[in-house]
Amino acid sequence: MQMMLEQFRKQIVEIGIQLKEYKLISLTGGNVSGRDEETGLIAITPSGMEYEKLKPEDVVIVNIDGDIIEGNRKPSSDLITHLQIYKARKDINGIIHTHSTYASCFAVLNESIPVVSTTMANEVGGEVPVAKYAPVASEELGISIIENIGDQKAVLLQNHGVFTFGKDPHHALVAAVMLEDASKVYYLAKAIGEPIRLPEEEIKRANDLFKNVYGQR
Ligand SMILES: O=C(CO)[C@@H](O)[C@H](O)COP(=O)(O)O
Numbered sequence: 001m002q003m004m005l006e007q008f009r010k011q012i013v014e015i016g017i018q019l020k021e022y023k024l025i026s027l028t029g030g031n032v033s034g035r036d037e038e039t040g041l042i043a044i045t046p047s048g049m050e051y052e053k054l055k056p057e058d059v060v061i062v063n064i065d066g067d068i069i070e071g072n073r074k075p076s077s078d079l080i081t082h083l084q085i086y087k088a089r090k091d092i093n094g095i096i097h098t099h100s101t102y103a104s105c106f107a108v109l110n111e112s113i114p115v116v117s118t119t120m121a122n123e124v125g126g127e128v129p130v131a132k133y134a135p136v137a138s139e140e141l142g143i144s145i146i147e148n149i150g151d152q153k154a155v156l157l158q159n160h161g162v163f164t165f166g167k168d169p170h171h172a173l174v175a176a177v178m179l180e181d182a183s184k185v186y187y188l189a190k191a192i193g194e195p196i197r198l199p200e201e202e203i204k205r206a207n208d209l210f211k212n213v214y215g216q217r
Contacts, residue, residue, distance in 0.1 A: 009056035016051030046073035084142030094169035099161035102183035120182035121206035
């Protein structure tokens with residue numbers, strides 16, 4: 001029998017492996033999901049399995065209510081949070097959760113990460129807020145994230161880690177990698193001085209440049 005969304009499932013596995021390559025997670029930490037635009041179905045990593053050992057069939061296909069449509073594995077324990085975000089933001093079709101070190105430092109301090117570099121303005125979009133603490137996989141955690149995301153590409157979870165978003169899983173990965181890079185620069189700069197915040201108009205300029213000019217078109 002043909003597997004549903006086989007290419008999409010392969011992409012989810014590859015992004016899971018990249019989370020490790022970019023040192024954003026350890027062992028089975030974090031999770032990745034994507035929403036297929038055509039069917040509205042969601043492909044999510046299974047709970048507690050190492051990404052490099054995953055096969056496409058280990059990725060679980062669910063509908064927006066969390067019913068398993070195809071797959072024999074137990075889906076990520078953060079499934080409910082991913083679903084709450086997909087319900088709230090129709091433009092988001094890729095979600096990544098990590099405990100990346102530098103960004104998580106600010107999550108445990110309950111401190112948002114301001115835009116202090118053009119890189120962060122380009123690829124993360126704006127100041128990254130902190131969603132107030134709620135237990136993992138609780139409805140309150142999803143509500144807290146949604147209250148904070150606006151049209152952001154990332155949010156910190158107090159005392160926990162990071163969620164990033166994108167128009168597809170690849171763009172959620174880009175936000176996760178760039179947020180960690182920017183968090184590291186901010187952390188180190190704070191250790192030796194007072195980082196200068198970029199003014200709003202410069203954040204907008206960098207953001208527009210990245211959206212409309214950067215890269216191959
Ligand atoms: O933060 C948490 C749980 O505290 C999760 O990110 C786990 O680290 C991974 O959970 P699964 O997706 O493997 O269930």
